[in-house]
Amino acid sequence: xxxxxxxxxxxxxxxxxxxxxxxxxxxxxxxxxxxxxxxxxxxxxxxxxxxxxxxxxxxxxxxxxxxxxxxxxxxxxxxxxxxxxxxxxxxxxxxxxxxxxxxxxxxxxxxxxxxxxxxxxxxxxxxxxxxxxxxxxxxxxxxxxxxxxxxxxxxxxxxxxxxxxxxxxxxxxxxxxxxxxxxxxxxxxxxxxxxxxxxxxxxxxxxxxxxxxxxxxxxxxxxxxxxxxxxxxxxxxxxxxxxxxxxxxxxxxxxxxxxxxxxxxxxxxxxxxxxxxxxxxxxxxxxxxxxxxxxxxxxxxxxxxxxxxxxxxxxxxxxxxxxxxxxxxx
Numbered sequence: 656x657x658x659x660x661x662x663x664x665x666x667x668x669x670x671x672x673x674x675x676x677x678x679x680x681x682x683x684x685x686x687x688x689x690x691x692x693x694x695x696x697x698x699x700x701x702x703x704x705x706x707x708x709x710x711x712x713x714x715x716x717x718x719x720x721x722x723x724x725x726x727x728x729x730x731x732x733x734x735x736x737x738x739x740x741x742x743x744x745x746x747x748x749x750x751x752x753x754x755x756x757x758x759x760x761x762x763x764x765x766x767x768x769x770x771x772x773x774x775x776x777x778x779x780x781x782x783x784x785x786x787x788x789x790x791x792x793x794x795x796x797x798x799x800x801x802x803x804x805x806x807x808x809x810x811x812x813x814x815x816x817x818x819x820x821x822x823x824x825x826x827x828x829x830x831x832x833x834x835x836x837x838x839x840x841x842x843x844x845x846x847x848x849x850x851x852x853x854x855x856x857x858x859x860x861x862x863x864x865x866x867x868x869x870x871x872x873x874x875x876x877x878x879x880x881x882x883x884x885x886x887x888x889x890x891x892x893x894x895x896x897x898x899x900x901x902x903x904x905x906x907x908x909x910x911x912x913x914x915x916x917x918x919x920x921x922x923x924x925x926x927x928x929x930x931x932x933x934x935x936x937x938x939x940x941x942x943x944x945x946x947x948x949x950x951x952x953x954x955x956x957x958x959x960x961x962x963x964x965x966x967x968x969x970x971x972x973x974x975x976x977x978x979x980x981x982x983x984x985x
Contacts, residue, residue: 686726727983
């Protein structure tokens with residue numbers, strides 16, 4: 656029995672699918688098949704699948720909602736574990752609970768790594784807790800959000816990592832499960848240490864302050880949603896921003912308008928809005944998005960990425976860095 660068949664038999668033959676098209680599981684709607692595909696819907700299933708795949712020495716990737724990824728047209732010759740472990744709850748408060756509850760100063764919220772960041776945001780706002788409301792309508796899951804240090808307005812220091820208290824991770828090197836405090840992750844813009852260690856988030860806790868006005872908190876969150884909908888393409892397959900923004904130092908060197916660090920501005924200034932390769936198009940609405948407008952392939956997207964990077968280097972001496980992760984054989 657080969658190792659793939661052993662994985663399938665151990666997890667359950669009817670629960671593991673062969674040659675599942677990954678285009679069904681990414682925001683880009685792009686990607687060839689996974690050799691094996693398994694949806695983990697409980698914490699036990701998720702941990703078991705990770706441990707078993709590691710023990711058997713089978714290549715695997717964990718997929719949340721499929722944001723911020725581009726899957727090869729050839730798919731992935733391994734196991735894709737889709738994390739559907741979705742749970743969030745209040746687990747602690749700090750302060751003395753009075754009759755009106757106003758003496759509570761902060762609270763701790765626990766979330767499994769497959770929880771949608773949008774759901775986490777809604778839960779915390781409903782509980783009257785501030786600090787993660789900027790995640791409302793942001794695609795992806797808590798695990799992926801911690802890996803990339805999900806953010807909204809960088810200038811306002813709105814990063815998910817800022818509110819992290821602890822996270823429990825699976826270490827594929829040792830097959831051990833460990834819990835770390837916030838400083839372990841070395842968060843920065845679009846970065847956490849997990850991108851190097853390849854540890855996988857299982858669950859996390861966040862410490863949040865009690866808001867003085869829950870209705871005002873909802874209004875702030877909805878204003879953010881409206882702004883995103885106004886500024887970004889909606890209703891079309893894409894994978895979020897393709898590139899990280901440029902640095903403030905680069906903005907000063909280039910004297911961008913109002914010293915904007917927007918890579919969308921850089922791409923637009925090079926006249927690339929609306930450029931197409933095959934079924935992929937640089938968004939006419941926001942140039943840091945590439946759209947799948949007509950059965951685009953991963954090769955189409957990569958060709959546009961190559962053109963953007965070459966022109967940015969030639970015109971501005973910029974080395975643009977992708978914000979998306981590649982899955983499969985490129």
